[in-house]
Amino acid sequence: MILAGSGIATAAAVPSQLPKIEGRIAGLRRPQLEEDSPTGELTPREMATVMALAEVLVPIDGGFRGIEEVIERHVRQRTLQTKGYLQEYRKAVALLDETAEAVTGHGPFMELSKAEREEVVAALLWKYNADDHMVRRLERLFLSKEGLTFRRFIVRDILAAFFRKSRQAAWAIVGYDLFPGRPQDPQAYARMP
């Protein structure tokens, strides 16, 4: 199911007593990492699929090569160090290949063009803006379990790696070449950039 837009009308229709029930349902559907599952490394093919996904996810036009290494290192550390992630990344690879077949009629995901890969990801996740709180809430209730798991453990992990570990590229999106964590002229803030 793909749902885009603000969802304001839906918000108005939700009775006020629902939040508690909604919270319980969302809690039951909340994806959990399987902490008994082993850690380890993805195969080169699996990693290539994850990087093909990362290229679609990161919010930059071109220049992915420069940050690919950072994200690959992050994913490797993640699957080696945090129990549950190796399994989730593997499940994500399978889900992407399966959805690629269903959406485009061919695959695997890593061999699709970037436009096709974007189409595949769009088939798995809802889109909503930062202030679309209602769509975000509805996603927790109605997106498929696979989609929720994919969002929570894979998409967020890759995007977090980009924003935290490729900070120069991330802040460049808004035109900042200096950003928190980088020293700068201590009086610069008092002037127009």
Place this chain on the structure above:
Amino acid sequence: MIQGNDVADVCIIGAGLAGGVMAYELASRGLKVVVLEAGPRHSPEARVDAMRELLESGKDPWAPELPERDVYTNDGEIAYPLERARVKAVGGSTLRWGGLALRFHETDFQMKSLYGLAEDWPIRYADLEPFYGKAELALGVAGTADNPFAPYRTTNYPLPGFPYNYDDRHFQNACNKLGILMHHVPWARNSIPFQDGPACMAFATCGNYGICPISAQYTSERHIRLAEKTGNASVIPNANVRRIQTDKLRRVNHVVYATPDKTQHEQSARTFVLCAHAIESARLLLLSASAQFPQGLANGSGMVGKNFMDHLYFAVDARLKEPVFPHRIGFHTAESHQFIPTGKRDETGTIKLEFEVTGPTPADVARRSGLWGKALAEEIRQSFGHHLRISLETEQLPDERNTITLDPHIKDHFGDAAPRITYSLGEYERDTAVKGIAMGERIFDAMGVEEITRGGRDSIERMNFGKHHMGTCRMGIDPATSVVNPDLRAHEVENLFVVGSSVFVTGGSVQPSLTIAALAIRAAEFIAQQEY
């Protein structure tokens, strides 16, 4: 250099702001001082790496290494959170604090006589004024004396103030229209090199992130270092004080502390100073109950743990059409204290306006949205750099029902009863919030913002705590209604002092740190005059 087991002149419990300042003030006067700190000693040299780790992996550099040590419970109307609200380490909560160094207003000390509310402090602003000046020098406060609502001062700020943020002009224009006066903000942060610290280099991680990688912002580690340099002070980290023990004469003769492996030690001294902040100071006194002090040490009044207070924060946010440039520094540079010395404080409390150039970072937008790729980039560009915030810091009155007690069921790492927080707010606080939020909305209306994105009920529901723990060991003249006297000596225990925000009678509506430092210097001067 005094060793841990020697009899010290003074044993200080807690190496935060009060403990650090006291240690230096006493050691520099030749007293032999031992400081016991429950938490570890972090290396300032490792702070750049700690900042990088925080930014790259989200690892909190001040997270307790022993979480079981810091368990607590709640049983009040409002669950009061302690996570990330205090730091147990050499430096204490100054490792994470914002750095605002403000004096309480004259009226804050006279709530009962001026407004018929709460209680008066047993000291007046005039008693503390010289010590505020000394505290500003000790902390290296950078300020501009342009606040007409501030209490009088007899000394200049030791460091030049930080100029306004470029985007403060939006607040300035709106305030001018409404007759509200905006002014600069004093910070315990080096605007120029000071003592052993460099000038601020705008890493912009001091506010939201809670770390200055170059120690340009004051932490009480500075005073601990200075105390050690005198050769008269030693600091014992990872020394969790469990009991304060008294002799037959009802004087403290030693404290019992445990290291993380639960090994017990004792520290003797002639005088003891409890500087463990409002929650742990009260808890330790209660844990130290004995046959002589059945309700808890120094608690004949039953006031230990009562009147726990904080400042309440309400944010009003707005989106502007024109761009602003947030996150270039980690602190705000403009405030208005016009509503602090209010003449009608009996109906609603004081309100401090903090003008912030803020808003979501690119990562925040990504986290809140369900977008990726080009759509996410577009959303980030749309959302970033159009937000301003007015933070309203408001007053909470002391209330005996807000308490720190011992939880009868939950124990900490050492087997001691965890602190139990009972907390609620009254109409006074709620009415103050409503008034403040309306004021914030008026300022944004005058600014002609595109949209107020947080205001009204939303601001109230998303209230934040200042994490300024105050009260619980109130100072006063009457031993029946207070724990310590105006010299901060426990009424019932001659050689025990309590120093810090725990002794505050009321909380005012500005950050407590400078008042903590001023009280610490004053108490140290008093203790140093005693015969040893």
